[in-house]
Amino acid sequence: MIARILPILGVTFIDILGFSILLPILPYFVKSFGSSDVVVGLLFSTFAACQFFAGPVWGNLSDRIGRKMVLIVSQIGATIGWMMLAFAHTIAMVFIARMVEGASGGNLSVTQAYVADLVEPKQRGRAFAYVGAAFSAGIVFGPVLGGVLLERYGFRAPFLAAAGLQLLTLAITIVMLPESRSGAGAEVATVAHIRRSLQDPRVSPVLLQMWAISLALYAWFGVYALLLQAALHFSASQTSFFFAAFGVLSVILQLGPVPRLIDAVGDRRSSNIGILCAFTGFAAVPLIHSLATLLPTFLLFAVGLSLARPGLSSMLTASVPENQRGTILGVSSALDNLSGFSMPPLSTGLLGRYGPPWAGAISTFFSLIALLMGLSAQRKEQGALSSAEAHLTQEAGQTLAGSST
Numbered sequence: 397m398i399a400r401i402l403p404i405l406g407v408t409f410i411d412i413l414g415f416s417i418l419l420p421i422l423p424y425f426v427k428s429f430g431s432s433d434v435v436v437g438l439l440f441s442t443f444a445a446c447q448f449f450a451g452p453v454w455g456n457l458s459d460r461i462g463r464k465m466v467l468i469v470s471q472i473g474a475t476i477g478w479m480m481l482a483f484a485h486t487i488a489m490v491f492i493a494r495m496v497e498g499a500s501g502g503n504l505s506v507t508q509a510y511v512a513d514l515v516e517p518k519q520r521g522r523a524f525a526y527v528g529a530a531f532s533a534g535i536v537f538g539p540v541l542g543g544v545l546l547e548r549y550g551f552r553a554p555f556l557a558a559a560g561l562q563l564l565t566l567a568i569t570i571v572m573l574p575e576s577r578s579g580a581g582a583e584v585a586t587v588a589h590i591r592r593s594l595q596d597p598r599v600s601p602v603l604l605q606m607w608a609i610s611l612a613l614y615a616w617f618g619v620y621a622l623l624l625q626a627a628l629h630f631s632a633s634q635t636s637f638f639f640a641a642f643g644v645l646s647v648i649l650q651l652g653p654v655p656r657l658i659d660a661v662g663d664r665r666s667s668n669i670g671i672l673c674a675f676t677g678f679a680a681v682p683l684i685h686s687l688a689t690l691l692p693t694f695l696l697f698a699v700g701l702s703l704a705r706p707g708l709s710s711m712l713t714a715s716v717p718e719n720q721r722g723t724i725l726g727v728s729s730a731l732d733n734l735s736g737f738s739m740p741p742l743s744t745g746l747l748g749r750y751g752p753p754w755a756g757a758i759s760t761f762f763s764l765i766a767l768l769m770g771l772s773a774q775r776k777e778q779g780a781l782s783s784a785e786a787h788l789t790q791e792a793g794q795t796l797a798g799s800s801t
Contacts (some may be wrong), residue, residue: 414561416538424632437741444736445497473500512713524706529650534536536641542735543636608766618740627752670703675763681756
């Protein structure tokens, strides 16, 4: 299985390597223009809003013309966005650069569809864990590279490095990545097909739960760097290095215990365990006042993120028809981006108004909702399984009784 998805894992790693250069640095870059914490949140929201509208389009297009071409177009747009950001001299130019990259950002949903195309359903939870490991590996090295370049050369150098990495992913995609869908003779999802899938009780509950946890995660992504600055007085470079350490932990989890746990307990239970860990970590944010009190929260968050998303992604891809997979994953990506649009201004606004103890409040609330949804679904699935087993036992007993007579 790993050999089949290795090229897309490589593309994911390099792509996230470039993206993770930005994540810890961007809040400090925005504030270098004299902007407030709320403007930092608005910038994250602008990027996500553009992805919100672009995600379903790229996903549906990948169902029609193939995954590879969509990835190529997306990577070209991202390269242009990074270059614009490197040479931005005003906050308005920063916003325009993020809009360009956001509008071209179809990578995530298309990558997920690519993996689902190549992997058997029973192996998808493990495969998505490996994608998560590639994602986390990129997070390890990106912040370190960004922190070193920032200290030595200023803000422009990390952004130029990210643009160069996007060019590298473009070359790898063109040369090494095979097309996972031929498109020949394949039925393309129509609007009616998509509507029926979203109304399907097997699909919509998973989408809604994924949306709830993404609301929690994007509220956290928007505020965590500012939290480290406000609560522990971290610099931009220190935040980058700490985020890299978080990535190391995530890689260890996703290459070691996470795939084995998913295989042992299944997608539903493993995702619920992950969401419970994330909820506990977010609820502990008010206790953060030193590095020692920070570490348990980030440990729980790493475990939660490593477990929750692979299981939910696997369940989603298993519940939709093959010809709609890219489109439905595009819808999932759009909901993620709606979270990215709406949550950062709220979480950064709470931090700015009420201080660090409130930084995780929104994430705590929505992770609790996701957890309750997951536990409810697990009980229903267990009840349905018990009913099916009882029915089979009853039929077997009737068959034996008939044979004896």
